Amino acid sequence: MPLTMIVTRDVEMRYRGFLSSIMLEVSPGVYVAPEMTSAVRQRVWHVMTEWWQTLGRGSLTLVWRDTKATGNLRIETLGEPAKTIVDADGILLVKRK
Template identity: 50%
Template structure:
């Protein structure tokens, strides 16, 4: 289990209710769980993906530790602008696309 963070922007209210049922809302559109299991994280992401495909509005970013990812941080994103984590001279940066 590891800290998982979800950030939403310009999404329907249904996301807020759903995410608040599984995670703590730290600020408007920012949710965190210190102990979300991999299975629970995958189920949450599956619901978010389905809703985003249906509604096509807003952006959602999910971040969690991943030893296989560059810098040990996995970033999943729906909507625009898409973000990718890259390493430049040993520093992690995000880039569009």
């Protein structure tokens, strides 16, 4: 169960209430869960996606450890250009699609 982090920016208060009920808000708009299962993470992101598609304001970024991904990290975004992690000769970089 890897660490999961969600960063919100300029979103409605409903996101804050929901995320605060299941994750720690370590800084304004930054939520972490040290041991969130894949199933819970998928359900949380499904809720965030539905709300964002309805409300269409702000942005959300989800980051978690994925040993099958480049750099062992996976990134999902709503409201911002999609991002991927690339290995450039041993240096990890974030690439916007």
